[in-house]
Amino acid sequence: MEQKKKNKIYIIDVTNRDGVQTAKLGLAKLEKTMLNIMLNDMGIYQSEFGFPFTKHETNYINANLELADLGLISPMILEGWSRAVAKDIEESCKNTNVKHWNLSISTSKQMTDGKFGGKITRDFESKGKPSVLGLMADAVKTAKKLGALTVGVNAEDASRTDMEYLIKFAKYAKEHGADRIRYCDTLGFDNSFSIYERVKTLAEEVKIPIELHCHNDLGLAVACSIAGAKGAIDGGVDAYINTTLNGMGERAGNADLVSVILAIKKSSKFGESYKLDDRIKLKQAWKMAKYASYAFGVPIPVNQVAVGENAFAHESGIHADGALKDRRNYELYDFEELGRGEDEIIDTGRKITAGEYSGVKGFRNVYGKLEVEFKDDREAIRILDLVRYANVHTQKPLTNYELRFIANYPKQAKQIMTVTP
Numbered sequence: 001m002e003q004k005k006k007n008k009i010y011i012i013d014v015t016n017r018d019g020v021q022t023a024k025l026g027l028a029k030l031e032k033t034m035l036n037i038m039l040n041d042m043g044i045y046q047s048e049f050g051f052p053f054t055k056h057e058t059n060y061i062n063a064n065l066e067l068a069d070l071g072l073i074s075p076m077i078l079e080g081w082s083r084a085v086a087k088d089i090e091e092s093c094k095n096t097n098v099k100h101w102n103l104s105i106s107t108s109k110q111m112t113d114g115k116f117g118g119k120i121t122r123d124f125e126s127k128g129k130p131s132v133l134g135l136m137a138d139a140v141k142t143a144k145k146l147g148a149l150t151v152g153v154n155a156e157d158a159s160r161t162d163m164e165y166l167i168k169f170a171k172y173a174k175e176h177g178a179d180r181i182r183y184c185d186t187l188g189f190d191n192s193f194s195i196y197e198r199v200k201t202l203a204e205e206v207k208i209p210i211e212l213h214c215h216n217d218l219g220l221a222v223a224c225s226i227a228g229a230k231g232a233i234d235g236g237v238d239a240y241i242n243t244t245l246n247g248m249g250e251r252a253g254n255a256d257l258v259s260v261i262l263a264i265k266k267s268s269k270f271g272e273s274y275k276l277d278d279r280i281k282l283k284q285a286w287k288m289a290k291y292a293s294y295a296f297g298v299p300i301p302v303n304q305v306a307v308g309e310n311a312f313a314h315e316s317g318i319h320a321d322g323a324l325k326d327r328r329n330y331e332l333y334d335f336e337e338l339g340r341g342e343d344e345i346i347d348t349g350r351k352i353t354a355g356e357y358s359g360v361k362g363f364r365n366v367y368g369k370l371e372v373e374f375k376d377d378r379e380a381i382r383i384l385d386l387v388r389y390a391n392v393h394t395q396k397p398l399t400n401y402e403l404r405f406i407a408n409y410p411k412q413a414k415q416i417m418t419v420t421p
């Protein structure tokens with residue numbers, strides 16, 4: 001048996017950033033907030049919770065930072081994504097108090113040539129043209145100067161970037177104060193063998209913690225994430241895997257959160273040497289996956305890892321008989337470990353929609369079932385009003401989670417739903 005390593009694997013969930021960039025899909029700010037609360041409850045290390053530079057995110061971002069201060073979203077770190085452009089960060093810091101950042105810039109020749117059209121050089125400034133390295137270093141310095149506690153630097157398209165340049169880029173980021181490098185397999189180009197070698201080399205050469213950001217264009221996002229994490233740890237640094245709920249994300253999506261956790265913990269011998277952040281509670285998996293599916297309006301495929309309808313279904317005679325005799329015959333892990341078999345999330349939804357038109361009595365009754373009591377009719381009416389707005393805001397019946405949140409944090413709920421152009 002391989003020896004247990006001292007470095008660990010942490011999870012940075014990017015559903016509220018990469019997940020909402022999915023074409024034709026999005027989340028209401030209230031839904032993004034619920035995801036942050038639930039990710040925190042699940043013991044996730046960090047949530048990439050949005051775009052501080054984007055004006056319509058400002059109220060959502062500030063309200064979520066306030067919820068962190070109040071202890072509702074704690075200890076999970078809330079981190080904002082930005083282009084590695086110093087003035088974007090300056091502008092963002094005028095409107096929000098984001099203290100953790102990931103700053104992104106392309107590093108592959110394909111993208112620096114293909115996207116910047118010769119206006120930005122790859123290496124150092126020349127003939128008045130800015131450079132990838134210079135822009136990135138300025139952005140990191142600016143974030144740190146404005147009080148950032150952690151800054152990750154994202155090498156977009158790292159998997160198609162020549163190693164020599166990638167190492168130079170990461171060393172330069174580290175020299176200017178970056179705390180982590182995000183190795184972005186932006187197009188899902190890596191396989192588990194290539195990413196292992198490349199990330200291990202990067203870790204050995206630069207000695208900086210590495211994030212694995214893997215897309216699923218070849219169906220390898222989860223495999224690449226854990227192979228990359230192994231590379232980072234074998235190279236002597238901590239690994240941070242970027243995930244999304246139900247693998248939501250651009251094109252074929254990102255590495256699915258629940259699959260990544262299971263792959264680390266349950267695949268052949270991996271978890272014996274490579275340890276996942278022990279705060280993670282797999283038991284929240286079912287609830288989170290269901291909520292994300294509901295919020296995105298995207299059904300969970302029947303054969304989805306762990307949370308699909310068929311993930312524990314056995315029909316053929318031999319399998320059914322085997323599973324009944326001893327579940328380990330045909331099941332790698334137990335459905336109870338995922339929190340399956342517990343309450344559904346939307347059972348009061350329709351009643352609340354009706355609540356919009358019924359009196360405050362019916363409304364108090366609905367909340368009574370959630371064990372939320374109002375001190376008087378005035379308070380109940382105030383919450384009912386917010387619930388009506390929330391219904392308009394999410395455009396779907398509210399879940400129990402949302403109803404409870406609105407009743408307990410009405411001030412923040414109101415702020416989150418406020419978008420003033």
Ligand SMILES: [Zn+2]
Nearest residue numbers: 018186213215
């Ligand atoms: Zn991505």
